Amino acid sequence: MTPALRARRILLLHGGLALLLLLCQFVLPDYHHTNFVSIMVLAVYALGYNLLVGYTGLLSLGHAMFFAAGLYGAGMGVHYFAWNPVVAFIAGAAAGLFLAVLVGLVALRTSGVAFMIVTMMFAQAAFLTTLYFNDVTHGDEGLTLTQAARSFALFGTVIDLTNPAIRYNLAWLLLAGALAVMLLVVLSPAGRVLIAIRENEERTRMLGYDVRRYKLAALGVSGLLSGAAGAAYVLFFGYVGSSFAAIPYSIYPLLWVLLGGVGTVAGPVIGTLLMFYLIEIARDYSSSYMIVVGAILLVLVLFFPKGIIGSWRARGQGWIP
Amino acid sequence: MSLGPHLLLAIMEGTVSAFVLAVTALGLSLVFGVMRIVNVAHGEFFMLGAVLAWWLTSLVPEAPFWGFMLALAVAPLLVGTIAIVADRFVLQRLNYQPEATIVATIGLLYILQQAVLSIYGPEARPVVAPINFRIVLPWFGYSGYKLVVVGAAILLLLAAWYGVTRTRFGLIMRATQFDGEIAQAFGIPVKRVYAAVFALGAMLAAAAGVLVVPLQQAHYLMGLDPLLLSFVVVIIGGLDSLKGTIVAAFIIGLSDGIISVFFSPTLAKIIATLAVALVLVFRPNGLFGGKVR
Amino acid sequence: MTLLAVSNLARSFGGIQAVADMNFTLENGEIRAIIGPNGAGKTTFVSMISGRVEPSGGSICFDDIDITGLRSWERVRQGIVYTFQITSVYRNLSCFENVALAAQQQLGRDLPFWRHPPRAALTVAVEMVLEKVGLLARKTELAGELAYGHQRLLEVAMGLALQPRLLILDEPTQGLSESEIANFCALVKEIGRGATILLIEHNMDVVMELAHRITVMSNGRLLAEGTPAEIMANIDVQRAYLGT
Numbered sequence: 001m002t003p004a005l006r007a008r009r010i011l012l013l014h015g016g017l018a019l020l021l022l023l024c025q026f027v028l029p030d031y032h033h034t035n036f037v038s039i040m041v042l043a044v045y046a047l048g049y050n051l052l053v054g055y056t057g058l059l060s061l062g063h064a065m066f067f068a069a070g071l072y073g074a075g076m077g078v079h080y081f082a083w084n085p086v087v088a089f090i091a092g093a094a095a096g097l098f099l100a101v102l103v104g105l106v107a108l109r110t111s112g113v114a115f116m117i118v119t120m121m122f123a124q125a126a127f128l129t130t131l132y133f134n135d136v137t138h139g140d141e142g143l144t145l146t147q148a149a150r151s152f153a154l155f156g157t158v159i160d161l162t163n164p165a166i167r168y169n170l171a172w173l174l175l176a177g178a179l180a181v182m183l184l185v186v187l188s189p190a191g192r193v194l195i196a197i198r199e200n201e202e203r204t205r206m207l208g209y210d211v212r213r214y215k216l217a218a219l220g221v222s223g224l225l226s227g228a229a230g231a232a233y234v235l236f237f238g239y240v241g242s243s244f245a246a247i248p249y250s251i252y253p254l255l256w257v258l259l260g261g262v263g264t265v266a267g268p269v270i271g272t273l274l275m276f277y278l279i280e281i282a283r284d285y286s287s288s289y290m291i292v293v294g295a296i297l298l299v300l301v302l303f304f305p306k307g308i309i310g311s312w313r314a315r316g317q318g319w320i321p
Numbered sequence: 322m323s324l325g326p327h328l329l330l331a332i333m334e335g336t337v338s339a340f341v342l343a344v345t346a347l348g349l350s351l352v353f354g355v356m357r358i359v360n361v362a363h364g365e366f367f368m369l370g371a372v373l374a375w376w377l378t379s380l381v382p383e384a385p386f387w388g389f390m391l392a393l394a395v396a397p398l399l400v401g402t403i404a405i406v407a408d409r410f411v412l413q414r415l416n417y418q419p420e421a422t423i424v425a426t427i428g429l430l431y432i433l434q435q436a437v438l439s440i441y442g443p444e445a446r447p448v449v450a451p452i453n454f455r456i457v458l459p460w461f462g463y464s465g466y467k468l469v470v471v472g473a474a475i476l477l478l479l480a481a482w483y484g485v486t487r488t489r490f491g492l493i494m495r496a497t498q499f500d501g502e503i504a505q506a507f508g509i510p511v512k513r514v515y516a517a518v519f520a521l522g523a524m525l526a527a528a529a530g531v532l533v534v535p536l537q538q539a540h541y542l543m544g545l546d547p548l549l550l551s552f553v554v555v556i557i558g559g560l561d562s563l564k565g566t567i568v569a570a571f572i573i574g575l576s577d578g579i580i581s582v583f584f585s586p587t588l589a590k591i592i593a594t595l596a597v598a599l600v601l602v603f604r605p606n607g608l609f610g611g612k613v614r
Numbered sequence: 615m616t617l618l619a620v621s622n623l624a625r626s627f628g629g630i631q632a633v634a635d636m637n638f639t640l641e642n643g644e645i646r647a648i649i650g651p652n653g654a655g656k657t658t659f660v661s662m663i664s665g666r667v668e669p670s671g672g673s674i675c676f677d678d679i680d681i682t683g684l685r686s687w688e689r690v691r692q693g694i695v696y697t698f699q700i701t702s703v704y705r706n707l708s709c710f711e712n713v714a715l716a717a718q719q720q721l722g723r724d725l726p727f728w729r730h731p732p733r734a735a736l737t738v739a740v741e742m743v744l745e746k747v748g749l750l751a752r753k754t755e756l757a758g759e760l761a762y763g764h765q766r767l768l769e770v771a772m773g774l775a776l777q778p779r780l781l782i783l784d785e786p787t788q789g790l791s792e793s794e795i796a797n798f799c800a801l802v803k804e805i806g807r808g809a810t811i812l813l814i815e816h817n818m819d820v821v822m823e824l825a826h827r828i829t830v831m832s833n834g835r836l837l838a839e840g841t842p843a844e845i846m847a848n849i850d851v852q853r854a855y856l857g858t
């Protein structure tokens with residue numbers, strides 16, 4: 001396949017996916033709009049997670065800390081300092097980036113299982129920290145942002161983040177942007193190096209690459225996307241609480257990415273969408289709906305490790321990034 | 322109370338939790354040491370022990386002592402059976418590949434925990450202690466059952482120690498730990514050894530759960546803390562050092578008890594988790610672990 | 615002119631002294647073979663030169679600069695390139711991608727970390743190297759699906775794309791057929807016109823054909839050094855290694 005043809009197909013697949021999500025707002029009943037806002041924001045989180053896990057080969061079990069960094073970074077700013085939501089969003093994303101680099105400087109000395117446990121421990125410490133500073137964070141109970149605090153003026157027009165249509169389209173914009181970032185990174189020479197690190201780290205080092213630096217950069221971008229997702233989440237839904245920093249929020253992105261396809265750009269979006277509705281449906285039936293999470297994790301790891309897009313790619317569709 | 326008695330109480334509480342922790346962590350450490358896998362569902366085995374203890378003691382409400390003995394004997398066996406099933410149908414299929422196994426045991430964690438939620442419910446339920454006497458000190462009274470916990474934990478630790486170092490099974494286990502492939506070549510049924518070790522690890526956790534339940538009530542979410550603390554202990558103690566595991570259980574259990582009494586339990590946990598992350602990064606063989614394998 | 619000067623280099627693993635007190639120099643443009651029985655410490659020795667293994671003592675000078683403290687990837691950037699004894703290619707990537715990873719590093723060496731060489735230049739460089747080793751026709755095939763001999767060639771191609779000043783080949787002909795070996799010798803000779811080559815090799819025919827000088831190692835130590843003719847005549851060598 002020529003590079004031009006491949007580029008066209010890639011654009012078609014991912015552009016089509018984005019377009020489909022944009023058009024859903026005109027087709028779906030209102031009730032699903034809120035769900036889709038959640039899904040699109042969480043998909044950004046999944047995309048960020050996948051950059052590290054799927055493309056660099058570093059399995060993190062503690063990404064909730066980066067999501068929560070965005071959530072708290074933006075939420076606290078709005079709540080205590082009445083930040084403009086735009087500023088709060090940027091601050092949240094920056095918080096994710098900052099924490100990721102900080103954690104990376106220490107945790108990237110390990111790899112494999114040790115990296116999994118170290119990230120899990122750091123995330124647990126971050127979660128406990130949100131509980132410890134209960135006076136400020138209100139711990140589990142959390143904080144609610146007022147409607148007034150969640151609107152801002154842009155070029156003279158007031159943008160109210162509680163307005164469903166605005167919220168939907170901004171969430172879509174964020175997701176489309178994240179998809180574009182992922183494609184740019186993954187298809188760039190730097191993305192090639194990340195994949196090389198995943199495939200054979202020692203070889204890559206012996207080609208003259210400073211592997212640590214690439215890993216740190218990947219973790220940084222991953223934290224940035226996770227933080228941006230967290231910040232968007234608190235601005236769109238007006239609530240921040242420690243449950244978002246707890247272990248399940250580190251497991252969800254793993255589940256979304258595994259389901260959609262590890263190391264694929266479109267996979268995490270599809271995985272998030274499917275898993276969100278699967279959990280919603282399970283929740284209607286039973287209070288122990290989290291059993292679905294366990295069961296699907298097991299099934300995926302045992303029988304379907306490539307996930308949806310990954311399996312498609314393995315069937316002769318090597319052009320899929 | 323003044324500082325002295327306060328400290329005494331903290332040390333006594335810390336000692337009890339250290340012993341329980343040592344038993345739980347020993348299970349995790351055995352599984353890691355021999356099978357080279359990290360079992361994230363280990364805390365759920367602890368929780369299952371506690372919940373099964375509630376169920377078993379509730380079968381004989383008129384005789385709490387015998388009910389508890391029944392629980393102590395039967396609950397670990399049931400949990401061990403579950404572990405064998407999990408080993409056979411999940412871990413074995415994954416060939417014990419370390420990263421896939423972690424993901425799978427996370428799945429197992431949710432399945433066990435949520436199954437308990439749907440069958441047993443969200444309530445925390447108490448179990449009556451099998452014996453009922455209080456030690457009266459000048460400053461505070463102290464439940465005598467806690468001494469029983471310490472005694473039972475010591476017995477379990479001694480039994481494990483004996484099993485690993487003095488028995489034929491222990492020898493086979495250590496041979497497998499040293500090199501699975503060579504062990505296989507010498508005719509050791511490695512698969513069965515793995516299944517047995519996984520079950521043994523789960524049974525230790527379950528026994529700890531049974532011992533704890535008269536002090537702590539059975540609840541479907543109670544597995545998380547022992548899991549994280551066991552990680553802390555196993556990592557600080559060195560990933561395959563029995564002695565290190567037990568020493569670390571004491572350091573963590575006691576300091577957890579003391580920091581919790583004087584400061585806040587949350588702060589104690591933050592310090593412990595950060596410490597363990599740093600140990601894993603900078604001293605991957607633990608503070609007490611010996612040579613690199 | 616001396617390209618590489620190693621003095622008193624040593625390394626032990628636990629109780630085993632894998633390399634002891636090695637002194638060694640390499641002239642620019644030379645093809646040097648290192649021979650010695652299995653376990654003599656050859657791989658450990660060249661691994662210390664490439665930076666994969668840290669020495670427990672001694673120093674290494676490359677081009678009159680002390681590189682003992684440099685990390686392996688930094689040495690690659692200085693021009694010291696190592697090809698693995700156990701074939702180490704990216705099995706799930708195409709031949710093109712394998713070589714592109716090397717060429718991209720070489721071409722982008724002086725650019726800042728986030729900048730990369732233009733795509734066209736990269737393609738040219740990759741195809742030139744693939745052509746040289748005879749794998750151009752297979753550029754889209756996955757490395758893992760190549761025959762073993764071709765994988766070894768790919769490994770050399772990755773080394774070449776890095777434009778080495780010193781190319782270290784660790785038992786490159788192991789597992790190759792007669793015709794593949796002949797082919798390989800021709801390739802190494804050609805590479806030798808532009809680079810210094812340090813070759814670990816068991817096949818004495820290959821050594822005799824390629825090497826300007828030979829270094830013999832035994833038990834982690836330097837046993838003898840000289841021209842092929844001198845080495846063939848050396849009694850110690852015959853006793854320790856050639857077994858005659």
Ligand SMILES: Nc1ncnc2c1ncn2[C@@H]1O[C@H](COP(=O)(O)OP(=O)(O)O)[C@@H](O)[C@H]1O
Pocket residue numbers: 627630631632650651652653654655656657658659
């Ligand atoms: N990573 C290592 N750990 C422990 N021992 C090693 C290691 N690498 C090499 N050795 C030992 O060092 C000695 C030299 O090995 P090596 O350099 O591979 O020899 P050669 O390449 O000449 O066959 C051998 O005894 C080998 O067992």
Ligand SMILES: [Mg+2]
Pocket residue numbers: 656657658699
């Ligand atoms: Mg060798």
